[in-house]
Amino acid sequence: MIFESLSEKLQNSLDKLRGKGKITEKDLDLALREVRLALLEADVNYKVVKDFISDIKARALGSEVLESLNPGQQVIKIVYDELTNLMGEKEEKLNFSSKPPTIILMCGLQGSGKTTTSGKLAFNLKKQNKRPLLVACDVYRPAAIKQLEVVGEKVGVPVFSMGTNVNPVDIAKAGIEHATKNGNDVVIIDTAGRLHIDTDLMEEIFTIKNVTNPNEILLVLDAMTGQDAVNVAETFNEKLDITGVVLTKMDGDARGGAALSLRSVTHKPIKFVGMGEKLDQLEPFYPDRMASRILGMGDVLGLIEKA
Amino acid sequence: SKTRKNISGKIDDVIRSHRKIDEELFDELEEILITADVGIVSTMKIIENLKEKAKDKNIADPYDIKALLKEEVKNIMLSSVDNNYIKLEPTPSLILVVGVNGVGKTTTIGKLAHNIKISGKSVLLAAGDTFRAAAIDQLMEWGNRANVEVVSHQEGSDPAAVIFDAIKKAKAKNIDVLICDTAGRLHNKSNLMNELNKIFRVVEKEYPEATKEILLVLDATTGQNAINQAKVFKEVSNITGVILTKLDGTAKGGIAIALQAELNLPIKLIGVGEGIEDLQPFDVDIFINSIFE
Ligand SMILES: Nc1nc2c(ncn2[C@@H]2O[C@H](COP(=O)(O)OP(=O)(O)OP(=O)(O)O)[C@@H](O)[C@H]2O)c(=O)[nH]1
Ligand SMILES: Nc1nc2c(ncn2[C@@H]2O[C@H](COP(=O)(O)OP(=O)(O)OP(=O)(O)O)[C@@H](O)[C@H]2O)c(=O)[nH]1
Ligand SMILES: [Mg+2]
Ligand SMILES: [Mg+2]
Numbered sequence: 055m056i057f058e059s060l061s062e063k064l065q066n067s068l069d070k071l072r073g074k075g076k077i078t079e080k081d082l083d084l085a086l087r088e089v090r091l092a093l094l095e096a097d098v099n100y101k102v103v104k105d106f107i108s109d110i111k112a113r114a115l116g117s118e119v120l121e122s123l124n125p126g127q128q129v130i131k132i133v134y135d136e137l138t139n140l141m142g143e144k145e146e147k148l149n150f151s152s153k154p155p156t157i158i159l160m161c162g163l164q165g166s167g168k169t170t171t172s173g174k175l176a177f178n179l180k181k182q183n184k185r186p187l188l189v190a191c192d193v194y195r196p197a198a199i200k201q202l203e204v205v206g207e208k209v210g211v212p213v214f215s216m217g218t219n220v221n222p223v224d225i226a227k228a229g230i231e232h233a234t235k236n237g238n239d240v241v242i243i244d245t246a247g248r249l250h251i252d253t254d255l256m257e258e259i260f261t262i263k264n265v266t267n268p269n270e271i272l273l274v275l276d277a278m279t280g281q282d283a284v285n286v287a288e289t290f291n292e293k294l295d296i297t298g299v300v301l302t303k304m305d306g307d308a309r310g311g312a313a314l315s316l317r318s319v320t321h322k323p324i325k326f327v328g329m330g331e332k333l334d335q336l337e338p339f340y341p342d343r344m345a346s347r348i349l350g351m352g353d354v355l356g357l358i359e360k361a
Numbered sequence: 362s363k364t365r366k367n368i369s370g371k372i373d374d375v376i377r378s379h380r381k382i383d384e385e386l387f388d389e390l391e392e393i394l395i396t397a398d399v400g401i402v403s404t405m406k407i408i409e410n411l412k413e414k415a416k417d418k419n420i421a422d423p424y425d426i427k428a429l430l431k432e433e434v435k436n437i438m439l440s441s442v443d444n445n446y447i448k449l450e451p452t453p454s455l456i457l458v459v460g461v462n463g464v465g466k467t468t469t470i471g472k473l474a475h476n477i478k479i480s481g482k483s484v485l486l487a488a489g490d491t492f493r494a495a496a497i498d499q500l501m502e503w504g505n506r507a508n509v510e511v512v513s514h515q516e517g518s519d520p521a522a523v524i525f526d527a528i529k530k531a532k533a534k535n536i537d538v539l540i541c542d543t544a545g546r547l548h549n550k551s552n553l554m555n556e557l558n559k560i561f562r563v564v565e566k567e568y569p570e571a572t573k574e575i576l577l578v579l580d581a582t583t584g585q586n587a588i589n590q591a592k593v594f595k596e597v598s599n600i601t602g603v604i605l606t607k608l609d610g611t612a613k614g615g616i617a618i619a620l621q622a623e624l625n626l627p628i629k630l631i632g633v634g635e636g637i638e639d640l641q642p643f644d645v646d647i648f649i650n651s652i653f654e
Contacts, residue, residue: 095401
């Protein structure tokens with residue numbers, strides 16, 4: 055497979071550099087070509103890759119890389135540092151309202167994992183002694199409400215629903231009233247999957263946002279997403295000013311370059327990652343792990359330590 | 362459609378902005394292919410071939426590059442696949458639908474059931490996803506919409522047993538086409554892939570006479586990982602074709618090129634929306650023409 059040999063390829067081109075003593079800008083370009091391919095293979099957006107590589111190059115040229123004894127490792131270190139930086143710095147927590155209930159609005163494309171993630175969040179919050187309420191605002195997809203009900207039952211969290219003949223905006227409003235009356239301190243609003251170019255449905259969720267005034271607007275994005283991730287993230291962010299991202303299906307073998315793309319276009323934090331279909335499989339996001347994963351190099355740190 | 366015109370439009374822009382054929386022109390064409398999710402390996406191959414041919418044919422005008430590129434893409438797509446039709450004859454036939462989580466399997470089955478039903482064949486559905494919350498209810502709702510019966514067991518039961526029952530029923534009722542849903546499973550989970558094997562064995566053993574299609578559903582929004590998915594599903598089963606969904610979004614579906622060219626997997630259908638009518642046949646010429654014209 056292509057990416058199994060990536061660290062080898064990188065190492066080879068870097069070894070060649072090392073053998074040369076002092077390297078030239080052209081040598082550097084050759085090494086960066088491998089990095090570029092690695093990022094593209096990981097689905098990082100083409101434009102993001104372009105900017106990233108030119109930043110790396112500028113930094114490498116501006117430092118002592120070219121003069122150093124071990125230029126290869128220096129380059130890897132710069133790449134890795136920049137990537138980790140771009141991923142965000144620390145573990146990002148949820149924002150809670152000082153005046154309960156805290157409102158969490160879920161959004162994203164079809165099938166990205168919104169309903170499952172809503173259940174996972176509810177489970178998580180319940181473990182922190184919160185009293186969450188799930189609100190079923192997907193009135194379009196067949197059996198979407200039933201799905202949320204099953205999920206709610208599995209984690210022991212109540213589900214508020216009004217069937218499929220009521221406007222999702224009204225369901226959201228009524229859900230919050232219901233929460234206030236019943237002492238639920240967090241409201242998680244599950245919404246229908248929608249394309250970012252579907253203007254009617256984007257308008258709908260914009261209205262849901264306006265009437266519910268959420269503390270968190272989480273974009274749920276599939277880690278397998280390709281080049282289109284930037285369009286999706288950008289459009290959802292422009293319309294809703296999202297507060298964070300949940301990257302799902304990270305238990306797969308996708309390299310997850312979408313994470314880098316969406317960070318660089320939205321600058322919003324990735325708050326959680328979905329690691330499976332089960333409702334306890336939600337984990338915090340670790341920028342450094344993501345950086346290694348995107349590069350396809352479990353041994354990145356080892357390489358750098360040798361530098 | 363809009364997304365494909367984008368590719369063509371971009372190619373035109375690039376060509377228009379170049380007076381001569383140089384590295385930069387090829388780089389920009391490469392960019393267009395990669396941003397359409399064509400796949401790194403296929404893209405590199407296409408561009409390499411393109412460079413060679415441009416040189417061999419002494420092409421100097423960037424304008425002539427477009428036709429050459431079109432030919433190249435068509436070549437690599439057609440050289441590896443015979444046709445793109447779903448084979449339902451002779452009846453009885455069985456369609457098994459597989460794929461990773463959330464790609465659109467159940468929805469596509471609803472559309473397909475409707476499609477085949479109105480073509481005059483009898484259809485039966487099997488609710489082989491017994492794992493996901495309300496997956497059975499979802500398929501039942503599609504059964505209602507398509508006016509087709511659904512065989513189901515309880516959530517949590519053995520999917521192979523559901524398929525077994527459905528085959529029995531299809532035989533008893535002389536059903537033309539049995540379509541089986543399965544749970545979404547990531548291809549890197551060997552236990553779930555093994556579960557699929559059990560289903561294949563039941564199908565082989567209980568329905569040897571049936572014409573079979575094993576269709577892999579891929580989400581057009583997926584990037585390079587779609588190739589991995591296809592590779593691994595192909596390893597465990599005799600995948601006969603691919604259904605590419607969600608082409609109504611802005612993802613370009615360039616992965617279709619890589620799937621046919623690198624993996625010899627014909628694209629058989631495309632999903633272009635959530636409605637029951639939003640399923641279309643895939644045709645290489647139409648696909649390529651709509652990219653390049
Ligand atoms: N392996 C894995 N599967 C996941 C994960 N998150 C969600 N899924 C699966 O992905 C599929 C879609 O999940 P849903 O929660 O229904 O997605 P959704 O965004 O609500 O879908 P729509 O409402 O149709 O737009 C289901 O099969 C889930 O079990 C994850 O982190 N890992
Ligand atoms: N826009 C668009 N949405 C689609 C298309 N096909 C399916 N969907 C949507 O994608 C989501 C997931 O579809 P499902 O049919 O549940 O997918 P699945 O593969 O059966 O999912 P699991 O069984 O959970 O693995 C739903 O919201 C569908 O309405 C399509 O062609 N275009
Ligand atoms: Mg949902
Ligand atoms: Mg399904």
